[in-house]
Amino acid sequence: MVLNEQSRGLRTWLEIDKQRLANNYQVLRRLLKPEVKFLAVVKSNAYGHGLIDYALAVEAMGADYIGVDSVLEGFHVREAGVKAPILVLGHTLVVNALEAAEKNIALTVSNFEGLRAIAESGVKGLKIHLKFDTGMCRQGFFVNEATAVLDEFLKYDNLILDGVYTHFAGAKNPSFPTGTQQQIDQFEEVLAEIKKRGLKPIRHASASSGAIVFPKAHYDMVRFGIALMGLWPSREVEYAYVNKLNLQPILTWKTIVAEVKTVPAGSRVGYDGVELLERETRLAVLPIGYWHGYDRSLSGLGRVIINGHRARVLGRVSMDMIVVDITDAPDVAIGTEVVLLGEQGEVSVTADELADLSASSNYELVTRLNPLIKRLYL
Structure with a gap:
């Protein structure tokens, strides 16, 4: 096999097929209603695909939002020229909140300590996404804390509630939807509390599996990671949808x-x-x-x-x-x-x-x- 010009002088390299990426984007975009936002997850070096080049590519294809793990990833992406809104999905140290606000990077807030620390840090105009734990027992406020969380948030006028979200623990198996449905029901309780207060944040719950298997949980935005790269989130999802969705590894x-x-x-x-x-x-x-x-x-x-x-x-x-x-x-x-x-x-x-x-x-x-x-x- 003849090496291409770009690979000359390299002992090993990765090739990312932009045509296949564009195909996957269109395949997944067609799952969504026009008003639903498409968040492209680029965290962890874009799952090994290369943080900056991948983020620039998916933004050019039309991604509405970019999702990173850390605020440092967010800074790198923003400094590389990405203009789309960025959401940090992981934990952020309070010391980085001011720069995040300056660079229009939204932060996930998932506990009272973090909410208070960021609000009292002196930062102004910071966008946050409140995350609720609806059954994964990982990151997030408990659902029964929703009233207290919102009351606490409303004490501060220097924070902007840009979004509210959760994450499904087991949406990868279409044959066993009960657990995910229970999480959806829990999330709806949170959304009811938000509606009572007249707040209208971006609501999101589904990653790749949830977006494919549970269209009713698309809400206002969907987070696509592994599927956008042409890999199936599980064998069960692949077996159920491989003849319906032409995803291609990139x-x-x-x-x-x-x-x-x-x-x-x-x-x-x-x-x-x-x-x-x-x-x-x-x-x-x-x-x-x-x-x-x-x-x-x-x-x-x-x-x-x-x-x-x-x-x-x-x-x-x-x-x-x-x-x-x-x-x-x-x-x-x-x-x-x-x-x-x-x-x-x-x-x-x-x-x-x-x-x-x-x-x-x-x-x-x-x-x-x-x-x-x-x-x-x-």
Whole structure:
């Protein structure tokens, strides 16, 4: 395979397909009524896809809101030129509230201590989203605290209630909707209290799974993360909707062959000699390892694609190298392009496949790809 111009000089890189991203955006946008806002989640380095380039791309496609984990991510995105409203989904230190307000970055507030600390910090005009815990037992005020929360908020005139939201714990399984419905019911109680006070914040509850499975919970805004990247939030959602939604993975992880050698039967490959070869074997050494995000649990199990052939990882995954069996792969030489994750012609190695082999998830697999690896938006 011939390397593209942008990848020359790189031992490993990620390619992000902007056409596929645009396709996914349109597929998901069509699920929403025109008045419902589309929040693109770019937190955690855009799930490994590259924070800045991804945020700029989804804004250009029409995303109404950008969701980050930390206020520092928000600062980076804003400084890169993103003009869309930004919401910090995670915890923010009070010391950063003033700069957040100056840069039109809304903060999640999920407990009384945080609400009071931010309100009394001297900040003015700060947009906040109150988050309620409707059943996940993670971040958020309890539903039975809604009256007290709103009373506390209304004491302060330096804060703007831009939004109110919750997060579903189990919307990933369409066959068991009861838990999510209970969370929706809990959230409705909060919304009733807000309505009594004449407040009209942006209401949002659904991430990718909830948006696909529970259209009645779209409210005023939906938060799309993994689905926008073309990965399914769960196998259950995929099985139920794969024929209805044409989501396409946008990420391909590539490397090159660094060395080729043939070793005799009886040789042992890698640290601790755990891979005993039963035949004379042609090996390719690839210059990536667990430092780059190729999980050590893929030792002896992972597959890569070389010239249309799925080659197995032999022995242990090292920090910066893996060895693969290319005995049956044609025309492999130093410099040959290798696909670690993604497609090459009709052959693929999917994030779900590698996640299954490593007892992980597609979320974790792509998010843990080393942020120092070059991302090429093509």
